[in-house]
Amino acid sequence: MTTTDARRDDAGTDVELLDLLPVAVVRLDPTGAVVRVNRALLQLLGRTDLADHPEHLTGRRLAELARLVEGIAADDAAELLARMARLAAVAGDRPAGAPAPEGELLELRYEDGRRLHLRVRADRLGGPAGGPGGGLGGGPGGGLAGGLVVVLTDVTAEHRLEDEALAQDERYHLLADHVGDVVLVHRGSRVEWASPSVVPVLGLRPEELVGHELEEFAHPDDVQDLRTLVPGGPARQHRLRLRHPEGTGGYRWFTATITGRRDGDALAEVFVALHDIEEQVAAEEVAAHTEHRLRLVFDASTDGYAVYEAVRGPDGAVTRLILTSMNAAGLETVGLGAGEAHGKEVFELVPASIAADVRREMLAVLDGAGALRGRHVVTTPDGDRVLDGVVTLLDTDLVLTTWRDVTDAVEGERLLERAYEETAEMRATLQTALDATSDGFAVYSLEWDDHRALTGLRVVHANAAGAQSLGLDPNDLVGLELHEFLPDVEGMGLWDRIVDAALTKAPQQIRIHVFSDGVTGPGSGGGGEWQSSWDYAVAPVGEERMAITWRDVSAEEGALRQLARHRDEAMHSATHDALTGLPNRTLLLDHLRAALITCRTGERVGVVFVDLDHFKAINDTHGHAAGDAVLRATAERLGRLVRHGDLAARLAGDEFVLVLTQLSAEWTPDQFFARASVLLAEPLVAEGVELHPSASLGVVLANPAAGPVDGDALIKSADAAMYEAKAVRRRP
Numbered sequence: 001m002t003t004t005d006a007r008r009d010d011a012g013t014d015v016e017l018l019d020l021l022p023v024a025v026v027r028l029d030p031t032g033a034v035v036r037v038n039r040a041l042l043q044l045l046g047r048t049d050l051a052d053h054p055e056h057l058t059g060r061r062l063a064e065l066a067r068l069v070e071g072i073a074a075d076d077a078a079e080l081l082a083r084m085a086r087l088a089a090v091a092g093d094r095p096a097g098a099p100a101p102e103g104e105l106l107e108l109r110y111e112d113g114r115r116l117h118l119r120v121r122a123d124r125l126g127g128p129a130g131g132p133g134g135g136l137g138g139g140p141g142g143g144l145a146g147g148l149v150v151v152l153t154d155v156t157a158e159h160r161l162e163d164e165a166l167a168q169d170e171r172y173h174l175l176a177d178h179v180g181d182v183v184l185v186h187r188g189s190r191v192e193w194a195s196p197s198v199v200p201v202l203g204l205r206p207e208e209l210v211g212h213e214l215e216e217f218a219h220p221d222d223v224q225d226l227r228t229l230v231p232g233g234p235a236r237q238h239r240l241r242l243r244h245p246e247g248t249g250g251y252r253w254f255t256a257t258i259t260g261r262r263d264g265d266a267l268a269e270v271f272v273a274l275h276d277i278e279e280q281v282a283a284e285e286v287a288a289h290t291e292h293r294l295r296l297v298f299d300a301s302t303d304g305y306a307v308y309e310a311v312r313g314p315d316g317a318v319t320r321l322i323l324t325s326m327n328a329a330g331l332e333t334v335g336l337g338a339g340e341a342h343g344k345e346v347f348e349l350v351p352a353s354i355a356a357d358v359r360r361e362m363l364a365v366l367d368g369a370g371a372l373r374g375r376h377v378v379t380t381p382d383g384d385r386v387l388d389g390v391v392t393l394l395d396t397d398l399v400l401t402t403w404r405d406v407t408d409a410v411e412g413e414r415l416l417e418r419a420y421e422e423t424a425e426m427r428a429t430l431q432t433a434l435d436a437t438s439d440g441f442a443v444y445s446l447e448w449d450d451h452r453a454l455t456g457l458r459v460v461h462a463n464a465a466g467a468q469s470l471g472l473d474p475n476d477l478v479g480l481e482l483h484e485f486l487p488d489v490e491g492m493g494l495w496d497r498i499v500d501a502a503l504t505k506a507p508q509q510i511r512i513h514v515f516s517d518g519v520t521g522p523g524s525g526g527g528g529e530w531q532s533s534w535d536y537a538v539a540p541v542g543e544e545r546m547a548i549t550w551r552d553v554s555a556e557e558g559a560l561r562q563l564a565r566h567r568d569e570a571m572h573s574a575t576h577d578a579l580t581g582l583p584n585r586t587l588l589l590d591h592l593r594a595a596l597i598t599c600r601t602g603e604r605v606g607v608v609f610v611d612l613d614h615f616k617a618i619n620d621t622h623g624h625a626a627g628d629a630v631l632r633a634t635a636e637r638l639g640r641l642v643r644h645g646d647l648a649a650r651l652a653g654d655e656f657v658l659v660l661t662q663l664s665a666e667w668t669p670d671q672f673f674a675r676a677s678v679l680l681a682e683p684l685v686a687e688g689v690e691l692h693p694s695a696s697l698g699v700v701l702a703n704p705a706a707g708p709v710d711g712d713a714l715i716k717s718a719d720a721a722m723y724e725a726k727a728v729r730r731r732p
Contacts, residue, residue, distance in 0.1 A: 019051075024152040026062070027125070028088055034060050035147060044152065046071035061085070073109045080108060080118075087122035088148045094124065103151075105159065117159035122150045182274040184214065192269075201276055203245045214272065217243045219251050239281075242274070253281040303404045304330035308346060310366055310397040321346040321362055321399070333403075351378045361391045362399045370597075375406075386410045393708060439551035440466030444482065446502060446544050454502050457482040457546055466550070493522045497538050498546065507539040511553065533557035577650040579628055580635030588649035588657055592711040595647075595661045596704045604667060604701045605709075606660035609718035610638065610680075611726070613694045615654035622689050629686035630693050637679050657715060669699045696729065698722025 018025060024041035028034060034057050042048045047068055050056050057065065062085040069077040083106055091101065103121030110116075125147050182202060183195040190213055194206040202209075202217070215223050219241035238258070241251035257273040305327040311320040323344050326334075331341055334349045346362070347355045354376040361372045371392035378385045389403040444457035458481050467474040470485050482489055489495045497508035514520050517528025532554040539547045575587040583591065595605045612634060619627040631654065638648035638656055647659040660672075680695045698721030702709045 023154075026084065026150045028062075028148040028150065030092065030147055032061060032085065032088060032092075032148070034058055034062070034065070041152065045069045045077075062088070071110055071112065073111060076107075076109050080106060080120075083120055084122065084150045084152075087120055088150050091122040091124055091148055103153075105155070115156070116154055117156045119153045119155045120150065121153070122148060125149055181276075182272075184209070184272040184274070185269055201274065202242060214242075214256075219243075239277070252276060252278040254278075299328040301327060302329055303402055304333050306330045306349075306401050307394065308362065308399045308401065310362075310399065312397070318363060318366060321359060323349060324398070330403075353377075353379055358389070358391070358401070361389075362401070365391050365393050365399055366397070395708065437463075438465045439549050440469045441547070441549045442466050442477070443541065444546045444548065446546055447481075454499055457498065457548075460545070469550070469552070488520060492520050494536055494538075497536070498548070501538040501540050502546065505540045507537065509538070510536050511557070512536060513557070530557075530561065577635075580632055580650050582635045582638070582656070583647060583649040585649070585651055588647065588651070588659070588715075589711050591647045591649075592659050592714065595659055596702060596709050596711065599661070599702075599704045601705045602665055603661075604663040604665060604703055605714075606658075606663050606667070606669070607700050607702065607714045607718040608658035608660065608669070608672075608676075609651075609698045609715065609722040610634075610656040610658065610676075611696050611722050612654035613696055613726075615693075618691060618693075622687055622691070626686040626689060626691065629684065630691060633684050634680060634693065634695070637682070641676055641679055651715070655719075657718070663701065665703075667701075669697075673697055673699075696722050696726040698725050 018036065019039040021038055021040060024038065024044045026034060026037045026041055036054065037057055039048065039051055042051055045065070045068070047070060050068070056068070062081045063078075066074075066078050066081050069081075072080070083104065087101070087104065094101070101121060101123070103119045106118050106120055108116040108118055182198045184191050184198075185193040190211055191209045194209045196206060198204055198206055198209060204217075209217075222240035238256050240254060240256055242254055243250055244252040253276075254274045255277055257275070259271050261269045261271070305325075306323060307325040308321045309324045310318045311322060313319045323341055323346070326341055331337065334341060336349075341349060346359055350358050357374065357376065361374060365372055371390060373388070373390050376387050376389060378387055384407075385405055386407045387403045388406045389401060391399060391401050394400045440463070442462040443460050445460050446454060447456040447458060449455050459478050462474045462477040464474055467477045470477065472485065477485070486492075486494075489498075492512050493510055494512065497510050500506070501508040510522055512520060512522055512534050513530055514532045514534075515528035516531055519528060532552065533556075534550050535553045537547075537549045539549075541547050575583060577584050592605075592607065599605050612630065615627065615630065618630055631650075634654075634656065635648070635650060638658060642648050642658055642660070645661050649657050649659075651657050676697060677695070680693065683690050683692050685691070698718050700714055700717040700721055702714055
């Protein structure tokens with residue numbers, strides 16, 4: 001028995017031929033039980049895996065197949081099988097000679113979102129081919145005699161075309177009547193019909209436009225452009241200003257899309273769609289102004305900035321790096337004008353001595369290396385210049401390079417280093433004469449054990465200043481071992497320096513601080529207040545002698561500590577808001593960049609924009625002192641709201657920004673917003689008045705693993721989200 005013979009059913013149906021049919025077919029016996037299904041039906045039901053196992057289907061009722069269906073919405077699968085069974089039953093009862101049914105339409109929804117429209121037909125098998133009762137596949141020798149057959153045909157495309165054809169007129173009518181844009185119909189040059197939307201858009205009634213030319217309502221500067229928009233092909237669009245009672249200067253900006261319908265060679269009708277873009281134009285003007293201001297800032301910088309775009313070959317490799325933008329300082333560096341530099345390759349702009357290094361850094365950044373810093377020496381007619389550069393990625397194929405001339409700073413560092421060296425040399429020379437100075441000075445003999453380990457130092461000479469600082473007479477000091485008058489020499493850290501000097505024969509120095517809690521040493525103490533500081537110098541004198549000098553440097557140390565405090569205070573003032581003590585925008589952006597860089601895969605960084613509600617009313621009603629109290633209270637509450645590693649910052653006025661780190665991918669802001677709203681709404685008393693503040697919050701989540709994220713852009717997005725939340729709250 002051949003393979004083909006083995007796959008024929010009892011009626012002789014060629015299963016392989018049945019599987020080649022593009023329509024889904026199921027054959028039923030006269031009782032309505034499944035005899036055979038083809039592959040197209042199995043594919044429709046999502047069970048092509050049953051093609052080689054017909055025994056799972058044979059003999060079942062159609063309703064029993066519902067649990068085998070995969071990928072189809074459960075309700076639709078049940079409806080499909082029920083419809084097939086019902087039509088099969090009707091076909092079985094159809095009188096002989098009755099015409100074959102046309103079938104029924106059914107919409108089928110898949111779980112993946114697909115939708116199909118099917119025509120479901122059923123008929124009896126058997127009878128003369130083409131004669132009464134012949135049905136589907138009938139006729140002698142057809143191999144399908146007896147029983148029923150159900151056929152499912154995909155008519156999605158036909159159904160869509162039919163529906164669209166039926167609804168087209170109604171759709172266009174409703175669209176014209178209810179769309180926010182204005183639709184005008186012209187015959188000749190005058191308006192014949194205007195959609196009702198003309199009332200809110202232009203402030204005119206339709207009948208006020210009919211019979212008039214659109215030019216009558218256009219701005220004088222736009223009339224000539226409007227006349228050029230004669231429809232002769234595809235729809236054309238143009239910006240123009242039309243008279244409007246609420247427009248700037250009595251006009252508002254619109255886009256006019258104009259097309260026409262021709263009757264032969266003649267233009268029968270002209271259709272004009274007007275779309276209000278007043279806000280868009282205003283936003284574009286603001287954006288252009290902002291861009292202009294940013295460009296001024298960009299050009300005002302003394303650092304050089306340049307943006308290069310990577311040009312890639314068919315294999316994705318970078319073949320060229322061409323300039324797209326450079327600021328004034330950069331153009332001055334390369335000695336070119338803006339028009340001359342634009343579009344040039346990096347090798348044409350960067351000095352040859354460093355071009356290869358710069359290009360290599362740019363390629364590394366494009367390859368994901370992160371921001372790279374480097375120092376390069378450039379030879380110029382005026383001598384060698386030292387440039388500090390940074391290369392960072394702006395976008396997939398955009399690289400930003402910045403550089404700063406640090407020649408003077410490097411020379412200053414060299415001179416400063418030399419000054420330190422000369423000072424150290426001078427101090428070493430002066431150590432031999434300290435007996436005549438006010439500094440403490442003593443010479444010790446070294447004491448060793450049998451293993452040549454230093455065990456003690458015994459005074460052989462001490463000057464008056466040194467003995468006086470210890471409360472002793474110089475003669476009484478001679479002969480004493482160091483530990484007798486300085487028992488905590490190990491804890492002070494001085495003993496280690498003495499041992500190092502004895503072993504290396506090199507001078508050692510240490511500054512030791514005294515604190516109110518009794519701690520003495522080079523560190524910061526255990527919590528007590530600083531009281532005094534002493535500089536110790538240890539210098540070997542020959543093989544068995546050690547000179548130790550010490551002097552009171554409390555004034556110097558106090559000045560340094562004061563300078564450090566001033567520096568810290570200045571740094572704090574530069575990075576924190578004076579009123580609330582919160583970080584300002586500078587520290588906020590630094591913290592946000594660090595959070596984005598250190599964000600791990602699977603985590604998110606959240607930026608929350610907080611804006612106080614009705615804050616101006618508080619200032620206007622209760623005074624700025626009350627407003628300041630609200631701002632300080634808000635800052636304190638935001639500080640309690642964030643976790644360790646997060647940041648609360650004051651952006652400006654009554655605007656605050658929170659940076660939330662280490663958020664899971666499933667994190668949602670609902671609970672956080674609820675807690676924040678309660679905390680920020682706690683009443684407070686300021687200037688003798690009980691105030692009830694509140695705030696609006698907007699959040700945006702960043703996933704740095706998905707691609708580069710800009711901190712400023714995140715803050716703007718969070719700001720927009722906050723305004724949307726505020727708008728939602730204000731809606732009735």
